Amino acid sequence: MKLRIIVSLKNGVLDPQGKAIQHALSGLGFDGVDDVRAGKIFELDVADTTTDEAVDEMCRKLLANTVIENYRVERL
Amino acid sequence: MKAAVIVFPGSNCDRDIATAIEDVSGTKPQMVWHGDSDLPEGLDLIAVPGGFSYGDYLRCGAIAARSPVVRSVVEAAEKGVPVIGVCNGFQILTETGLLPGALMRNAGLDFVCRDVALTVENSQSIFTSGYRTGESITVPVAHHDGNYFADPETLERIEGEGRVAFRYGEAVNGSARSIAGLLSKAGNVIGMMPHPERRIEAAHGGTDGRRLFEGLLRAVA
Numbered sequence: 001m002k003l004r005i006i007v008s009l010k011n012g013v014l015d016p017q018g019k020a021i022q023h024a025l026s027g028l029g030f031d032g033v034d035d036v037r038a039g040k041i042f043e044l045d046v047a048d049t050t051t052d053e054a055v056d057e058m059c060r061k062l063l064a065n066t067v068i069e070n071y072r073v074e075r076l
Numbered sequence: 077m078k079a080a081v082i083v084f085p086g087s088n089c090d091r092d093i094a095t096a097i098e099d100v101s102g103t104k105p106q107m108v109w110h111g112d113s114d115l116p117e118g119l120d121l122i123a124v125p126g127g128f129s130y131g132d133y134l135r136c137g138a139i140a141a142r143s144p145v146v147r148s149v150v151e152a153a154e155k156g157v158p159v160i161g162v163c164n165g166f167q168i169l170t171e172t173g174l175l176p177g178a179l180m181r182n183a184g185l186d187f188v189c190r191d192v193a194l195t196v197e198n199s200q201s202i203f204t205s206g207y208r209t210g211e212s213i214t215v216p217v218a219h220h221d222g223n224y225f226a227d228p229e230t231l232e233r234i235e236g237e238g239r240v241a242f243r244y245g246e247a248v249n250g251s252a253r254s255i256a257g258l259l260s261k262a263g264n265v266i267g268m269m270p271h272p273e274r275r276i277e278a279a280h281g282g283t284d285g286r287r288l289f290e291g292l293l294r295a296v297a
Contacts, residue, residue, distance in 0.1 A: 013225060016181050016250070062142060065135055065171065067178045068225055 001048045002076040003055060007064045008039035039069075043076075077293055079105035079121040082149065084140045089126035089273065093162065096273035097123065100289040101297075113144040119157055120296045122149055126163030126218070126271060136179060136221045137167030150174060158202055158296060159265045163219055166258075166267030175258055175267045176234065177226030182219070183250025189218040191281070193245030194256055194270060198238050201259050203266045206291025212245055213284035215270040217256075222269040224251035224258070234258065241266055 009015050015037050022036040042063055046055070055073055064071040079097050083090045090107065097105045105123065106116050115122065129140035140146060150172050153159045161169040169175045182188055191214050196207040207213065226234070231252055234240060242257035249269075257268030272285030 012227075013180070014183070014250070016183050016185050016223070020185050062134070062138065065138070065178055067170075067176075067227075068180065 001046050001050065003044045003046060004074040004076055005042040005044065005055075005059060005063055006039060006072045006074070007042070007059075007069050008071075009037055010068060010070050013068045077101040077103055077120045077297055078116070078118055079103070079123060080108045080116055080119050081105045081123045081125060082110065082145055083107050083125070084110040084127065084129035084143065086129045086131055087125050087127035087164070089162065089164075089271065092271070093123045093125045093273040096276045096285070096289055097121070099276055100286060101293050108145055110140065110143045110145050113148060115145070115148045115152060119152065121292065122152060122157060122159045124149065124159065124161040124165030124168050126165060129164055129168065132164075132221075135167075135171070137164055137169075137171040140164075140168045141171035146172060153260070153265050156262065156264050158292070160203060160292075161265075161267040162271055162273065163217075163222075163269055166269055167221065169265060169267040174265050175260060176230050177224055177252075177258070179221050179269070180223040180225050181221050182223050182248075187218075187220040188222070188248055189216070191216050192248050192256075192270060194242045195245050197240045197243050198259070200238070201241060201263050201266065202295035203259070203288060203292055204241050205295050206287035206289075213287075214275070214282055215272055215285050216274050217248060217270045219249070219269055222249040222251065224249075224253075224255040224269075226252060237261060239263075242268055242270065 017038045018036040059071040196211045199209040239259040244254040272288040275285030
């Protein structure tokens with residue numbers, strides 16, 4: 001079973017990297033980009049027996065730092 | 077003082093802090109490899125050094141915080157053993173949850189490597205008793221991810237509990253409330269981005285960092 005886990009910064013957490021990317025986009029002449037938030041994607045190949053609870057625990061214990069990040073799990 | 081310095085693959089300030097501890101206390105600390113699950117008995121201090129543990133993969137300090145030895149460090153800290161985390165060590169301690177908040181990419185995006193002015197906010201802890209509250213000291217920083225973040229409620233709580241040990245006296249990395257060093261609620265754990273172990277002798281340009289270790293030695297010995 002393949003999973004895609006998307007980790008993104010919580011609202012209200014400043015993202016200096018996102019800001020730098022936004023500036024770079026406007027430097028390339030792309031107008032109207034109001035905001036950029038950078039995040040991470042993990043693609044996991046897990047046993048079919050892996051429970052939702054186990055995946056949630058993987059996210060909370062390691063893949064995301066829930067002080068600053070949210071996560072979302074997609075089944076592929 | 078019986079001290080241990082934890083060594084991860086990618087640590088690069090482990091020998092600096094070991095030298096500082098030995099210089100001040102006269103006793104060589106024991107170096108403990110990250111894969112060991114046991115710490116020496118009867119420790120007076122555990123130091124989690126700076127560097128780039130596990131290549132800063134995933135997030136700074138994230139992998140180190142889940143290593144076998146750090147589980148023992150957390151258990152020891154919860155029993156009251158003094159723990160100091162410097163730079164990457166601070167990042168590791170926030171990742172374990174021993175200290176609240178997180179350290180994010182510097183607001184200016186650049187790696188900052190220079191001497192900075194710090195204000196001592198609380199000289200009542202075992203780590204800061206060598207200073208006076210309100211005093212300005214100079215200690216170097218060298219980091220890319222030192223921008224302290226915590227939600228507003230957490231910031232209010234740690235300020236109210238007097239847990240800010242050091243604040244930057246100048247703009248450095250965008251840290252919330254200019255927090256440079258933070259104590260645990262019980263006061264036996266400190267995390268700080270500046271490197272006191274790099275200001276131990278006159279040849280380093282000053283000895284403001286030495287006083288942290290001298291105060292600590294008096295407090296625990």
